[in-house]
Amino acid sequence: MKNHYIIKFKTVFLICFSLTSYSFGANVENRIFNFEDKEISALSSEINYSRFAPVNQLNLKAMPVDLDEIIKNLEKIGYINSGTVSNIKRYEVLSYGLTTKKIYFFNNNSQTPDFFSEIYATNSKFNQLKSIRLGLSVEYNGKRFKKMNTDPIVPTSFISALNVIDERKSKEVYVSLMKQHILNIKNNVNEYCEFLVTTRVNVKDYWLELNTELTKNNTYFNIYQSKGIPQKCNL
Numbered sequence: 001m002k003n004h005y006i007i008k009f010k011t012v013f014l015i016c017f018s019l020t021s022y023s024f025g026a027n028v029e030n031r032i033f034n035f036e037d038k039e040i041s042a043l044s045s046e047i048n049y050s051r052f053a054p055v056n057q058l059n060l061k062a063m064p065v066d067l068d069e070i071i072k073n074l075e076k077i078g079y080i081n082s083g084t085v086s087n088i089k090r091y092e093v094l095s096y097g098l099t100t101k102k103i104y105f106f107n108n109n110s111q112t113p114d115f116f117s118e119i120y121a122t123n124s125k126f127n128q129l130k131s132i133r134l135g136l137s138v139e140y141n142g143k144r145f146k147k148m149n150t151d152p153i154v155p156t157s158f159i160s161a162l163n164v165i166d167e168r169k170s171k172e173v174y175v176s177l178m179k180q181h182i183l184n185i186k187n188n189v190n191e192y193c194e195f196l197v198t199t200r201v202n203v204k205d206y207w208l209e210l211n212t213e214l215t216k217n218n219t220y221f222n223i224y225q226s227k228g229i230p231q232k233c234n235l
Contacts, residue, residue, distance in 0.1 A: 032138065033148040033182060035217050047235070050213040052193035053222075054200060054230035060130050061225040063206070065162055067101065067119055067126035073157040074103075085111055098124040105154065115149055117158075132158055132223040136210075145217040150178050155221050162223070164204035173208065177201050181210045193233035 050056065074091055075081070082090040087109040094102050099121045104113035115138075120130040134155060138147035152174045159170035181199040192198050197212040205225060212219040 031149070031151040033150050035144070035146060035148070047195075047215075048213075049193050049195040049215065049233075050211060050218065050220075052196060052233040053198055053209070053211040053213075054192065054207070054226075054228075055131065055133075055209050055211070055222040055224055057230045058224075058226040058228035061227070062122045062128040062130060063162075063223075063225050065129045065132075067121070067129065069161040069163070070103075070119070070132070070158060073161045074154070077153055077157050079105065085109060099126075099130075101126065115154075117154075130224070134158065134221040136219040136221055137217065140216075144215070145219070148212070148217070148219045150182075152178065158223060159203070159208065162204075162206055164206065173201060173203055177208055177210060181212070185212070191232065192230060193235070 071081075071093070079089050079091045081093070082088070083092055084090075085106075090106045092104045092106075092113075094104070096102060101119045101121075103117040103119065105115050105117075106112075107114045116135050118133040118135075119126070120133070122128045122130050136149045137145040138149050139145060152171055155174045156167060156171040159165070159174060160167040165173070177199060181197065184199055185197050189197075195214040197214065198209065200207055200209045202208075207222070207224050207226065209222040209224070210219065211222065
C-alpha cells in the first residue's frame with residue numbers, strides 16, 4: 001500500500017468529552033458515535049470555534065472535480081434523485097445562489113433529511129469545486145448534538161469521486177480518519193484551538209478533514225485543496 005497515498009494527521013482536541021460507544025461493525029445503522037451527555041460549564045458558546053478549523057482558515061484552490069461525478073457516485077451506492085417521500089434511499093439537490101448547492105439525504109420514509117452536504121463551486125457550472133462539506137451531526141437536544149454519524153458509505157463515495165484513489169482505498173482512508181478522530185477526542189489532543197477537534201489527512205494533494213466544534217458537538221467532514229499552513233488560534 002505504500003506510495004499510494006500520503007497520510008499526515010493533524011489533530012485537535014479539548015477536555016471534557018469521552019467516548020461511550022463506537023462501532024465500525026457490519027450494521028450501517030449502528031455506526032454512531034455517542035457524546036457523553038453531561039453539562040460542561042467551561043464551554044463558551046459565545047465564540048464560533050469552528051472558524052479556526054483549517055478548512056475555514058486557508059485559501060482554498062479550485063478542485064478539478066465536477067458535481068456530476070459526485071451525483072453519479074451517489075447513484076452507484078443506491079441513492080435515487082427523488083422529491084417524493086418513500087422508503088427508498090433518496091437525495092434531493094437544492095441551489096443556494098449561483099455557486100452553492102445542498103444535497104439532502106433521506107434513508108427512510110420521512111420528509112426530514114437524515115443528513116446533508118454542502119457543495120461550494122468556483123462557477124455556476126459546478127465543474128470546479130471549492131470545497132465539499134458533509135454534516136455528520138445527529139440528534140440535537142436543544143443545547144448540543146448527542147451523536148455523530150460515522151457511517152463511511154457517503155463519505156467514501158465523495159472521496160472516490162476525486163478519481164485519485166479507488167473506492168476500496170477511499171473507504172480505508174475514511175475509516176482510518178474517523179477512528180483517529182475518535183481517538184483524538186478520547187486522548188485530549190489539542191492543536192488548532194480549544195473546544196475544537198480536528199483530524200486531517202492528505203491524499204494526493206486533497207485534504208480530508210473532520211472537525212467537531214465542542215460547544216454544540218457540531219461535526220463536518222470536508223474535502224478541499226490548499227497549500228496554506230493553518231495556524232493555532234490566539235484567544
